[in-house]
Amino acid sequence: MGGGGGGGGAARVGLSRLMSVAFVLLALSGFGVHAGRSRIHKKVHGGGGGGGRHRGGGRGGTVVWSPAVPPADERTQPVTPPPGIVPSDPAVPAQPEQCVFDVRAFGAVGDGTTDDTEAFRAAWKAACAVEAAVLSVPSDGTFTITTTTFAGPCNPGLVFQVDGVLMPPDGPDCWPPSDSRRQWLVFSNLDGLTLRGTGTIEGNGEEWWNLPCKPHKGPNGSTLRGPCDSPTLIRFFMSRNLRVEGLRVENSPEFHFRFDGCSDVRVDGLSIRSPETSPNTDGIHVENTERVAIYNSKISNGDDCISIGTGSYDVDIQNVTCGPGHGISIGSLGVHNSTACVANVTVRNAVIRNSDNGVRIKTWQGGMGAVTGISFDTVVMENVRNCIIIDQYYCLDKRCMNQSTAVRVADVSYANIRGSYDVRSAPIHFACSDTVPCTNITMSEVELLPFSGELVDDPFCWSAYGLQQTPTIPPIYCLQDGLPDALLDNPDLRCR
Numbered sequence: 001m002g003g004g005g006g007g008g009g010a011a012r013v014g015l016s017r018l019m020s021v022a023f024v025l026l027a028l029s030g031f032g033v034h035a036g037r038s039r040i041h042k043k044v045h046g047g048g049g050g051g052g053r054h055r056g057g058g059r060g061g062t063v064v065w066s067p068a069v070p071p072a073d074e075r076t077q078p079v080t081p082p083p084g085i086v087p088s089d090p091a092v093p094a095q096p097e098q099c100v101f102d103v104r105a106f107g108a109v110g111d112g113t114t115d116d117t118e119a120f121r122a123a124w125k126a127a128c129a130v131e132a133a134v135l136s137v138p139s140d141g142t143f144t145i146t147t148t149t150f151a152g153p154c155n156p157g158l159v160f161q162v163d164g165v166l167m168p169p170d171g172p173d174c175w176p177p178s179d180s181r182r183q184w185l186v187f188s189n190l191d192g193l194t195l196r197g198t199g200t201i202e203g204n205g206e207e208w209w210n211l212p213c214k215p216h217k218g219p220n221g222s223t224l225r226g227p228c229d230s231p232t233l234i235r236f237f238m239s240r241n242l243r244v245e246g247l248r249v250e251n252s253p254e255f256h257f258r259f260d261g262c263s264d265v266r267v268d269g270l271s272i273r274s275p276e277t278s279p280n281t282d283g284i285h286v287e288n289t290e291r292v293a294i295y296n297s298k299i300s301n302g303d304d305c306i307s308i309g310t311g312s313y314d315v316d317i318q319n320v321t322c323g324p325g326h327g328i329s330i331g332s333l334g335v336h337n338s339t340a341c342v343a344n345v346t347v348r349n350a351v352i353r354n355s356d357n358g359v360r361i362k363t364w365q366g367g368m369g370a371v372t373g374i375s376f377d378t379v380v381m382e383n384v385r386n387c388i389i390i391d392q393y394y395c396l397d398k399r400c401m402n403q404s405t406a407v408r409v410a411d412v413s414y415a416n417i418r419g420s421y422d423v424r425s426a427p428i429h430f431a432c433s434d435t436v437p438c439t440n441i442t443m444s445e446v447e448l449l450p451f452s453g454e455l456v457d458d459p460f461c462w463s464a465y466g467l468q469q470t471p472t473i474p475p476i477y478c479l480q481d482g483l484p485d486a487l488l489d490n491p492d493l494r495c496r
């Protein structure tokens with residue numbers, strides 16, 4: 001905090017639901033300790049639209065106060081009740097108090113240009129120390145912060161509530177030289193964090209996409225040398241029991257979300273959006289993470305909608321709409337002869353439109369490990385290239401040598417996959433390894449027709465074993481019964 005010095009800036013106010021917030025603010029305003037940092041903002045955002053009141057999520061239904069309610073002029077006085085006074089809601093006396101830590105009370109300005117990093121760090125520190133705390137980013141501000149790790153352990157029930165706009169500095173030239181260029185918001189070592197809100201996390205990614213090192217940015221599709229690191233917008237690391245709900249997240253410099261080393265993650269109701277031409281802007285990337293639910297979200301971007309990397313288990317994806325983009329992808333796996341394991345991934349009730357791929361599994365030659373137990377069930381395709389694709393020859397520069405090992409792909413089912421394909425590619429493409437063929441692929445009710453133009457009636461199919469439970473459209477003839485002999489020699493790997 002820039003010279004504020006007062007760590008006690010938390011707005012620890014619990015109110016019964018109909019009490020006039022403005023009145024209470026006036027009553028408490030004498031306790032403000034940050035007058036030197038506060039500024040009066042005349043800008044009134046009419047569009048606050050109901051975002052003002054927040055219910056204590058699941059915490060006994062306590063209605064908590066957030067400064068989004070009163071008009072801007074009154075709000076800018078930070079509120080600090082005297083120590084020891086924690087008003088409680090008489091209607092629910094037995095419930096735990098939910099404490100709101102408004103970043104403005106810690107000196108954040110939220111005018112779109114001031115660096116509010118220190119205020120966020122101070123607010124986090126205070127919220128982390130209290131049970132069932134809400135760090136609040138109010139709806140009428142645009143807050144800029146630099147690369148920050150919000151680290152735990154923290155007390156249970158912590159909520160990071162973004163109702164306004166939160167964003168990083170605008171592009172590499174504005175990035176503080178000492179900050180990581182690989183990540184921006186990092187949540188690490190947490191148990192039970194919820195990130196949610198009605199606001200927007202704006203990535204300001206454009207300058208990063210235009211770095212000359214990015215694919216297709218050099219002349220004639222070449223790439224030029226130069227620094228290439230670009231930050232993942234929101235990264236969760238070594239954490240569990242996470243929820244991410246309701247936010248709009250857009251224009252990330254690189255991946256929008258990355259979960260690594262986490263477990264028990266639930267993502268619900270996100271809207272993720274970047275231009276179709278933005279490179280490497282995967283919507284949600286998951287790796288080394290288990291028990292992940294991704295529900296009811298809409299993702300459009302310039303790379304994978306959802307990408308699932310090694311060490312991912314028990315991933316449930318439902319009601320996701322993707323596109324434009326590169327579809328839902330497992331992989332790439334096994335790069336540089338590495339061992340990769342992914343198991344038990346379900347994708348159900350998805351819509352994929354205007355995408356370079358639909359549902360994809362991609363592995364490199366030379367890898368080891370396995371992708372098993374994958375179910376794609378009820379997916380609507382609309383003008384998608386490679387609607388269904390398994391590629392065990394994945395390679396970025398077309399110069400990869402075939403190897404004697406590969407990440408095994410087994411027990412993959414495609415059920416009720418319908419819609420239309422872009423005729424520039426075969427709608428079904430199984431390119432499996434000679435030495436480690438794909439096995440137990442089952443297909444039922446797969447019906448894909450050209451979006452426009454002529455039927456592509458020669459799906460690509462190589463070294464694939466499995467069963468058509470109902471005839472597919474277009475028909476494929478190459479799925480072989482049983483198991484290949486070669487597989488019997490493949491040492492079974494260190495997957496669980």
Ligand SMILES: *[C@@H]1O[C@H](CO)[C@@H](O)[C@H](O)[C@H]1NC(C)=O
Nearest residue numbers: 217218219220221222223224
């Ligand atoms: C790009 O391609 C065009 C046409 O082939 C060629 O005339 C031009 O020199 C190329 N530019 C560069 C920088 O390679």
Ligand SMILES: *[C@@H]1O[C@H](CO)[C@@H](O)[C@H](O)[C@H]1NC(C)=O
Nearest residue numbers: 291292313314315316344346
């Ligand atoms: C697969 O993952 C789901 C969660 O998505 C879980 O409920 C189920 O038990 C897992 N199945 C196996 C066999 O582990």
Ligand SMILES: *[C@@H]1O[C@H](CO)[C@@H](O)[C@H](O)[C@H]1NC(C)=O
Nearest residue numbers: 268293294295296318319349
């Ligand atoms: C998926 O959407 C359907 C229909 O809106 C809804 O009933 C169902 O609860 C959703 N599934 C999840 C996991 O949210």
Ligand SMILES: *[C@@H]1O[C@H](CO)[C@@H](O)[C@H](O)[C@H]1NC(C)=O
Nearest residue numbers: 335336337365366401403404
């Ligand atoms: C992978 O292993 C093959 C065969 O042993 C070797 O030729 C190749 O150089 C290895 N590749 C990498 C990236 O280590």
Ligand SMILES: *[C@@H]1O[C@H](CO)[C@@H](O)[C@H](O)[C@H]1NC(C)=O
Nearest residue numbers: 393399400401402433434462
């Ligand atoms: C690798 O193997 C596939 C399948 O047998 C074959 O089509 C392809 O030409 C091979 N690639 C190389 C570089 O040898």
Ligand SMILES: *[C@@H]1O[C@H](CO)[C@@H](O)[C@H](O)[C@H]1NC(C)=O
Nearest residue numbers: 373374410411412413440442
């Ligand atoms: C084939 O895969 C399905 C899941 O798609 C699984 O239920 C079944 O047990 C597998 N069959 C064999 C023989 O492994």
